[in-house]
Amino acid sequence: MDLTTFLFYVLAALTGFSAIGVVVTQNIVRAAAWLLFALAGTAGIFFLLGADFVGATQLLVYVGGTLVLVVFGVMLTAQGPFINLRISAIEWAVAAGVGLVLFGVLAVAVWPATTPVYWTDKDAHRDLASSAILGESLLGIEKATPWWRARHYSDPAPRPGSRERKDITALSVNGIDRPRTRVAYLLPFEIVSVHLLVVLIGAAYLARAKRRRTDVEQLS
Amino acid sequence: MVDLLKWIGLPPFIAEALSPIIQVALLVGFVLVSAIYFIWLERKVAGRIQDRLGPTRVGGKFGWLQTIADGIKLLVKEDLIPADADHMLFRLGPYIAFCGSFGAFIALPFADGWAARVLSISVFFMLAVMSSEVFGIILAGYGSGSKWALFGGMREAAQMVSYEVPMAVCVLVPVIVAGSMDLNYIANQQNGGFWNWYLFHDPFTFGAFWTYFTCATASCKRAPFDLAEAESELVAGFHTEYSGLRWSFFFMAEYASMFAVSGIATLLFLGGWNTGLTPALSHVFSHPLESGFDIGALFGNLINVAVFIVKSWLLVFVMMWVRWTLPRLRIDQVMMTCLKYLLPISCVLLLGVSVWQVLVPTALEVWVRVIFAAACLLIVLWTGFKIVSTPSMLPTPSVPAFAAAAKRDQ
Numbered sequence: 357m358d359l360t361t362f363l364f365y366v367l368a369a370l371t372g373f374s375a376i377g378v379v380v381t382q383n384i385v386r387a388a389a390w391l392l393f394a395l396a397g398t399a400g401i402f403f404l405l406g407a408d409f410v411g412a413t414q415l416l417v418y419v420g421g422t423l424v425l426v427v428f429g430v431m432l433t434a435q436g437p438f439i440n441l442r443i444s445a446i447e448w449a450v451a452a453g454v455g456l457v458l459f460g461v462l463a464v465a466v467w468p469a470t471t472p473v474y475w476t477d478k479d480a481h482r483d484l485a486s487s488a489i490l491g492e493s494l495l496g497i498e499k500a501t502p503w504w505r506a507r508h509y510s511d512p513a514p515r516p517g518s519r520e521r522k523d524i525t526a527l528s529v530n531g532i533d534r535p536r537t538r539v540a541y542l543l544p545f546e547i548v549s550v551h552l553l554v555v556l557i558g559a560a561y562l563a564r565a566k567r568r569r570t571d572v573e574q575l576s
Numbered sequence: 577m578v579d580l581l582k583w584i585g586l587p588p589f590i591a592e593a594l595s596p597i598i599q600v601a602l603l604v605g606f607v608l609v610s611a612i613y614f615i616w617l618e619r620k621v622a623g624r625i626q627d628r629l630g631p632t633r634v635g636g637k638f639g640w641l642q643t644i645a646d647g648i649k650l651l652v653k654e655d656l657i658p659a660d661a662d663h664m665l666f667r668l669g670p671y672i673a674f675c676g677s678f679g680a681f682i683a684l685p686f687a688d689g690w691a692a693r694v695l696s697i698s699v700f701f702m703l704a705v706m707s708s709e710v711f712g713i714i715l716a717g718y719g720s721g722s723k724w725a726l727f728g729g730m731r732e733a734a735q736m737v738s739y740e741v742p743m744a745v746c747v748l749v750p751v752i753v754a755g756s757m758d759l760n761y762i763a764n765q766q767n768g769g770f771w772n773w774y775l776f777h778d779p780f781t782f783g784a785f786w787t788y789f790t791c792a793t794a795s796c797k798r799a800p801f802d803l804a805e806a807e808s809e810l811v812a813g814f815h816t817e818y819s820g821l822r823w824s825f826f827f828m829a830e831y832a833s834m835f836a837v838s839g840i841a842t843l844l845f846l847g848g849w850n851t852g853l854t855p856a857l858s859h860v861f862s863h864p865l866e867s868g869f870d871i872g873a874l875f876g877n878l879i880n881v882a883v884f885i886v887k888s889w890l891l892v893f894v895m896m897w898v899r900w901t902l903p904r905l906r907i908d909q910v911m912m913t914c915l916k917y918l919l920p921i922s923c924v925l926l927l928g929v930s931v932w933q934v935l936v937p938t939a940l941e942v943w944v945r946v947i948f949a950a951a952c953l954l955i956v957l958w959t960g961f962k963i964v965s966t967p968s969m970l971p972t973p974s975v976p977a978f979a980a981a982a983k984r985d986q
Contacts, residue, residue, distance in 0.1 A: 385662070385718060386662070386664060386665065389664070389665060389668060389715060392672070392708075392711055396708070408696065408697050408701065409697050409700070412697060412700050412701045412704040412705075413704070415704040415705060415707065415708055416700075416703065416704035419707065419708045419711065420704065420707030420708055420710060420711075420737070420740070421707075423711065424710055424711065424714065424733065424737055427711070427714055427718075428714075428730070428733070431714075432730075
């Protein structure tokens, strides 16, 4: 067992136990605290894989933004019935069932990726300019699209587990010329951002302080 | 560090295993020693600005050991947790705050290549890790079970989260000039003379430095944005119920993040570890030995580390100076400053520097830098000369009591 595997087990255990803590704890603010560790553990796994930019974004957006928002909302609105959540046995059973089904789906989807990607070359780890690759992908620059993503829609679907790394400038595979398309993620990215903005405005409108007519009439 | 250990004679496997441990030990030691020094410096600076001396008894004439005495007192204090407090969250708060502040030091380079981990996105990493400090404040405020703590914690969290936005936008300004988020690379771009520093690069980076410094002061909860410690309003904000070592964890976190943001400002705007008067020292002293290890570069880098630390300590001193000079802002003034002033200013600076990078020809850019740097140097020298040469005067006889006393003493 090398250092990377050991660190992965540590981070996975931290994330897993924190996620269990979120579900099991009966105090809603403590659940938010456990969620902090789960999100930080996920960021740690990103750093372990060498995706520094994604890990830092996870910390900035999830921990520093989303979780703070959740905790503010939870803390300032936690009335009596919500501070101590008591869950009945039937709810436990249904939740456990749904969780197992979801776990099964994820496991089946992830399992065929059998070749683990370990950064054993220390210099390669240091020079991984992950933000540059992400920028090029957003703009649809051809070299950044891996060959197994850039496909003509009439190509046959790849067999699960056949994801070999080939030179991304290869223009023909198995003797057949493969026309390359460029995938630019910028437009979907912007659409999702606008969508989030709409959701935020909607939530703020729904949560606005409504004038209570009865108090005003009583005063007059 | 790995090269140094290999040169000493350790086998490569042990050198690589031991190197991160040594780096982390050095960082932790440095942060703690810095915190001890800052606490003493704060009390001395506070004293002098308020026309008194500060600590003078413990450890000789200058009170060097005052912080040690304070530390011993804090260690032996009773560990008190209020009955209404949420035990787990109350205990968790200080540790999260300290880890959030300290984790940023992993990516902070003290000399060329001398960071615990040289990341290609180091300034983004530092901002992201320091943003998780807010959570420690929130947990401390809520978990204390006291209304002063809850109000203080909420206000403090709102302030810290709001000021992260203009701070990040101001950090983007030198990143655009350099073309990289790697602090190591940005500081290397500023080697040579002090006219290469990004502070003088164009008017927009100059403005970005002051705006960044203001946002950094606010995000470190320092005066004039220090509502957390507003004794007159909130008893003591989110750390009301904390005493002893738990309280000192919060303050170590505060001094660590003060040094971290000052370090970022130094690297982004003030040339980092470069002296500003000599070419890159690791090249000047370069002297590779037969084994391939460059001992001259090691010596040059040690000098660079000292220069970096002195520059950052100078910025921390400016933060302390501002604290004891300006009055405290109200919470609505704090939020208004951020949202109505600093955020639009930083957006204008971002736009300006982007336009500058695209439109201004290189020759004009060089002239602007040199003239700017010369003008700032002249202003600094003139100010220093005036401070030193202005005679300090006795109270004037226009005040009757002093006039009588002066007549009596004659």
